[in-house]
Structures are given as C-alpha cells and as structure tokens.
Amino acid sequence: MSQFFSWGALAWLLDGTLMLMVASVMIAYDWILALVAFAVSAPLGFVLHRVQSHLVKAYDSARVENAEVLTTISEIVSGAETLRLYGAGDRFAAVTKAASHRRSNSFIRAGTISAFLFPSGEVFSVLTVSSVVTVGLIRGPSSGLTAGALVGFMFLTYRFLEPIAEFTEVIDQTQTAVAGLRRVLGILEIPAGPPEPKHPHPLPPGRLGIDIEQVTFAYRSRSDDDEPPVLTDVTARIPAGQQVALVGETGSGKTTLGRLIARLADPTSGVVRIGGVPLTQVANPQLRERLVVVPQEPFLFDGSIASNLSFARPMLSVAQIEQAVLDLELGDWLEGLPEGLDTEVGQRGAALSAGERQLVALVRASLVDPDVLVLDEATSSVDALTEVRLTRALDKLASGRTTISIAHRLSTAARADRVLVLDHGRLVQDGHHDALVRIPGPYARMYEAWVAASTTSP
Structure with missing residues (x-):
C-alpha cells in the first residue's frame, strides 16, 4: 500500500493525462491513423480488465493466507511452553508448514497472473504500430501523407503507447494495494463494542439496581x-x-x-x-x-x-x-x-x-x-x-x-x-x-x- 500511495497513484494521474494529451494531438495530426491506433489498442482494455478481475481474487487469497501464517506463528510463539510440555511441537510445525505452502502457492498464482500484464501491453503496442505503418503505406503520398508525416505520427503512437507499459506495472501495484486495503477496512469495520447512544440519558444518583x-x-x-x-x-x-x-x-x-x-x-x-x-x-x-x-x-x-x-x-x-x-x-x-x-x-x-x-x-x-x-x-x-x-x-x-x-x-x-x-x-x-x-x-x-x-x- 505504501508503494501504491507513494508512486502508483501519481503514475495513474500523470500517465493518464499524458495519454489524453497525445491522443488529442494524434487526432489533430491525422484522424484516420489516430482511429486505426485507437481501434487496434482498444481491446487491450478488455484484456487488462479480465486479468485484473483474476488478479484481485488472487491477491485477496494471498493476503488471507499471509494472515493465516502470521496468526499460526504468533500462536506457536505465545504457546511455546505448552507445546514443549506436551511434546506437540512437531504437530504444530506441520500445521505451520502447511499454512506456509498455501501462502506460497497463493502468491505464486498472483505473480503468475500479474506476469501476463506486461507482455499483453507489449503485444498490443507492436500490433498498433504495425497497423499504423501498414495503413500509412496503403494510403501513400497520394493521400497527402508524406514519409516524414508518417514517421512523425509513429513517434506520437509510441508516446501514446509508452504509458501502457507502466500502466501494467501500476495495475499490479494497485491490486496489491486494493487487497491490503480490503483487509484493513474489514478489520476497521469490526465494531469494538456496542455503539454510543446518540442522545444519552443520565443515570440517577445513588445505588443502582x-x-x-x-x-x-x-x-x-x-x-x-x-x-x-x-x-x-x-x-x-x-x-x-x-x-x-x-x-x-x-x-x-x-x-x-x-x-x-x-x-x-x-x-x-x-x-x-x-x-x-x-x-x-x-x-x-x-x-x-x-x-x-x-x-x-x-x-x-x-x-x-x-x-x-x-x-x-x-x-x-x-x-x-x-x-x-x-x-x-x-x-x-x-x-x-x-x-x-x-x-x-x-x-x-x-x-x-x-x-x-x-x-x-x-x-x-x-x-x-x-x-x-x-x-x-x-x-x-x-x-x-x-x-x-x-x-x-x-x-x-x-x-x-x-x-x-x-x-x-x-x-x-x-x-x-x-x-x-x-x-x-x-x-x-x-x-x-x-x-x-x-x-x-x-x-x-x-x-x-x-x-x-x-x-x-x-
């Protein structure tokens, strides 16, 4: 969560603003090539959404398993004397080992899903640039699109797609932060005791029945x-x-x-x-x-x-x-x-x-x-x-x-x-x-x- 609030949230703001500004320049420069770039890169949003939904569940599970391991270790440390007295150390060590394996597996699964984020962004970047070049060559000089103009538009396309690579890393950090925040909010929502009355009545003086x-x-x-x-x-x-x-x-x-x-x-x-x-x-x-x-x-x-x-x-x-x-x-x-x-x-x-x-x-x-x-x-x-x-x-x-x-x-x-x-x-x-x-x-x-x-x- 600290990494997200110190870097991830700022990246969402800066990269999002940069993409909007570059997209506006692309439309003004050549609206046909701009629409081609937008159309080819648009499915990336759907892919990221699908990966993100699985990533949220994976990180939620990882956080739960991590809390389970910490709880088990805390109990063993607190009850170490009892475990020694009853010779139950091996049994609880096996419980801790099993909890650690579940934690490792859950984090591996979350890491595997997040590993799809960066390659998916790179694949769509290559497809978008290739499509822009192909359409530009098909239109040719007869449409008024010169070689210099095409190179310039490719530069804008790269600038438009550049934040996507960082977005994939930001999404991973965001899901980690969201999973942690859910755990924190879940704990904060647990009432510490009965609520205070909005309009309290004073108790009478003297002894009380x-x-x-x-x-x-x-x-x-x-x-x-x-x-x-x-x-x-x-x-x-x-x-x-x-x-x-x-x-x-x-x-x-x-x-x-x-x-x-x-x-x-x-x-x-x-x-x-x-x-x-x-x-x-x-x-x-x-x-x-x-x-x-x-x-x-x-x-x-x-x-x-x-x-x-x-x-x-x-x-x-x-x-x-x-x-x-x-x-x-x-x-x-x-x-x-x-x-x-x-x-x-x-x-x-x-x-x-x-x-x-x-x-x-x-x-x-x-x-x-x-x-x-x-x-x-x-x-x-x-x-x-x-x-x-x-x-x-x-x-x-x-x-x-x-x-x-x-x-x-x-x-x-x-x-x-x-x-x-x-x-x-x-x-x-x-x-x-x-x-x-x-x-x-x-x-x-x-x-x-x-x-x-x-x-x-x-």
Whole structure:
C-alpha cells in the first residue's frame, strides 16, 4: 500500500493525462491513423480488465493466507511452553508448514497472473504500430501523407503507447494495494463494542439496581446461518445493593449474561436496564464510572503495580492508592511484595501469581468506587492464603454495592444474597442458596456433585 500511495497513484494521474494529451494531438495530426491506433489498442482494455478481475481474487487469497501464517506463528510463539510440555511441537510445525505452502502457492498464482500484464501491453503496442505503418503505406503520398508525416505520427503512437507499459506495472501495484486495503477496512469495520447512544440519558444518583427483561442473545455468525441463542427469554430484577451469584454448568450462558449486564454486548432482543435506564441509552463514560467489571483473567500491563492501579483514577496519589489496598484488608499482601506498589508485574502480569493478579484487579475496581460490580470469578485455583485474601477483599468491595458474581465455585454462591441458576440459556431457578439446595433441580444436583468432589478430594 505504501508503494501504491507513494508512486502508483501519481503514475495513474500523470500517465493518464499524458495519454489524453497525445491522443488529442494524434487526432489533430491525422484522424484516420489516430482511429486505426485507437481501434487496434482498444481491446487491450478488455484484456487488462479480465486479468485484473483474476488478479484481485488472487491477491485477496494471498493476503488471507499471509494472515493465516502470521496468526499460526504468533500462536506457536505465545504457546511455546505448552507445546514443549506436551511434546506437540512437531504437530504444530506441520500445521505451520502447511499454512506456509498455501501462502506460497497463493502468491505464486498472483505473480503468475500479474506476469501476463506486461507482455499483453507489449503485444498490443507492436500490433498498433504495425497497423499504423501498414495503413500509412496503403494510403501513400497520394493521400497527402508524406514519409516524414508518417514517421512523425509513429513517434506520437509510441508516446501514446509508452504509458501502457507502466500502466501494467501500476495495475499490479494497485491490486496489491486494493487487497491490503480490503483487509484493513474489514478489520476497521469490526465494531469494538456496542455503539454510543446518540442522545444519552443520565443515570440517577445513588445505588443502582439491574432489570433484565426478556433478554435473548445469539452470537453473530460469519455465515448467513443463524447461530442458536445462548440466552433465551431471561427475566430478572436485581434490587440495588443485592449480591447475586449467576450459577450454571459450562455453556449455560452465565458469562454471556454478565457481559450483557456490563454492556460488553447488546441483547439480540429484550432490554437490560440499570437504575431504570436502558443500557443502550447510557453514555459509555458514565457507565464505566458507575459499573466496573473484574474479568476472569485480569489483564496487567508491563510496569509496576502502582501504574496498573493508577490509570483507573489518574488523579489519586500514591497514599490514596495505598489506603485503598488497606481498605480491602490487603495490607499484609502489600508488605510481602518485594518493592511494595513499585513491584514490577512483567508482561501481562507474568511476575505475579494468578491470585495476585486478581487482587490487583480488585484494588483497581475499588479505586473507581462503582455502584455496580460485575465479577467473573476466576477458574484457576489459588493457594489457601490468597484464597482468604481474595474472599476478604471481595466481601469488602461488594459491601453496599449491587454485585453480580459469575460463580464457578458454589462456595461463592453460598455467600450470595441470591442465586440465579441458568441451564441451556434459560433462567430455571431463582432463590437463596439454603432454599435451592432443598429443592430438586439443577442447583441441588450441582451442589451434591460439589460436596461429593470436596469430600473425596485429598
């Protein structure tokens, strides 16, 4: 694309202008020979159009295969440790090799098609000049066309045809640029998230409740076929300040419901309200101030713990951040860090344990001081001390706030004020933990399985 914009686009403009100017002079010089030159060279446009259509498809395919190779290599580099642990290096090397072969073949095909461009221009140049000379000789001096005039017109014909050779190269560069631009535009067209409302409604002050009204959601399909809904006709009302646990088997839709409540996606049908205002009518900046999500795998940027906390509220001082840590009763954890808040976390928080990354995420959420907290509980196990710290910090953070926990452990559900049980995308049970364990149903079965697993585990 850089080559096209630095050279190709200018060539289209200059060469096109030159051909028009020379064509005008040719008509004024000898309109009969001009028509002969135009008629013989005109089919070249059809040939170039046909080659161009195939070239567009070839370069599109080449770009797709190139992206596939880069993606495969990126995954292998990122997952190198896992591949070594499972001895799967040879298998993924074969996958990469196959992707590389497909990429090579697609580029070879595109290069083969583009190789027809330059010869086709040369062939029509020879035919055009030969036709002009032949017609000129047939007309002869009797028509007033002298030998000098014919030579002069041949010079104009060469000037007219000269840009065609460059055009063939420009077309190749253009198709490469078009293929790349399509890939870029395709990525830019992917929405980064739900759109901002054109006329946002402010949220009411004070604590906020959540209303979920007949919500159905299905993920968008890459094909024209409709994906089956992940959630179907879910309705629930969560009063302000209530702590709710979303529970269900894997694939039940609990994480998706949490994403809809946080407006990381919009329902296919139905509406989610916060404080009585539909989420689609709440400005994103205000929503992120009043509602905070603690994801299952918190993302930490390379830098210190302090830098990963301070971007949530840049105006806070180090002393205020330390106080937030103490408010969550994590002072002992902070004292145990090598450099305190200045401890480096490494890329994606690799220098910290999974539990410590979760603690950083909880502190970061507390700095925002949200009215609604959506917590996607981590599935990774942590040591006993970190588990105690997480539970203690979460209880402090959730106190007085509307909290929706996507529970992967039933111990979390047991501490909640209310449990919503999802099964195959539908809300099937709603109540307190103590009541649900006594009612035959999905929650009682999950609880019995959890108790049995806890009893038999060493």
